Amino acid sequence: MTSLRLGIRAHDLPATSLTELLKQAEQYPFTHLHFAPAKLAQIGLGSDLTPGLANYLHQQLQSHGLTVSILGCYVNIVHPNPQIREKNLQHFEDYLSLARWFNNPIVATETGSVSEDGYSEANFSEAAFDQVVASVRRLANTAEKLGTVFAIEPGMNHPICTLEKTRRLFNLVDSPNMKIICDPVNLITTENYRQQKQLIDEFxxxxxxxxxTFHLKDFTIRHHRCDVVSFGQGQFAREYFIKAIIARFPHTFCTFEGIQPQDISPAIAELRRYVNIDLV
Structure with a gap:
C-alpha cells in the first residue's frame, strides 16, 4: 500500500482566526492546504495580498508543518463585462506573481460563467469556450514569463464542463505551465454516474x-439530482479512484473539498481503508 499527502480547503475549517485555523489543522494528518484568501474573511483575510503578507502566512503555516499546495484565486475569467473580466485577469496575474512568497504553490481557478448571475446555459456555447481559450492563453503567457504554474478545474456548470472540452482547451493552449485539478465528481451527473469508473479512467x-492535485469529495443521487456530499458519505467509487491515482501518482496531493467539520474524522478513516497518509 503506497501513500498520499492529505490536505483540506482552509475555508472548510470552522476557524475564526489564523491561530485557530492552524490549531484545527494540526488535529488531523494534513500536510498542506488549499488556501483561497478571498474565502477566508472569517480569519481576517481578503482577496488582496502583498508579498509581506503572503510570506508571513507561508511562515506561519510552515511552523505548523503545513504548506500551501493550491493558492486559490477563484475569479470569473469569462465575465460578460469586459472591464470586470480584465480586472479579474489582472488579479489572477497578481497571484501568479505572489506565488513565490508561498514557496510556489499552484494558482488555481475554475472557468467561470458568461452570466453575471452564475449558471447559464450560455456557458455551454462555442462563444463561451472561445472566451475561456482567450483568457487562459493570456494567463499561460503570464505564467511562463513568471516561471509559475497555474491550474484550471473543470466543472459541470462552467464553460469547460466535459473532458472533451478540457482536451480541446489543452490542445489550443499548449503550455507547460498550465495544469489541471482532477475532480471527477465535478463532472458526474444523473446521466453518467453509472459510468463513473470510465470517467475516472478517461480523466x-x-x-x-x-x-x-486531486479533490476528494462524494456525491449522492436523490430525487433525480446529483448532490455533493462529504467524502465517504455517498456513491462515488472511492476505492477505485484512490487506488487508481496512487498507482500512478505516489505521494500526490489530495485535498478534501466541501467537507463538513464533523465528517473530517470519518472521511480520514474511510481514506485509510485504501491508502496510507503521509505525515510529512
Missing part, C-alpha cells in the same frame, strides 16, 4: 502528467 489517461 487519468487523457491528462496524466498535467494533473497537479
Amino acid at each position: 487519468l489517461e487523457d491528462f496524466g502528467e498535467r494533473i497537479i
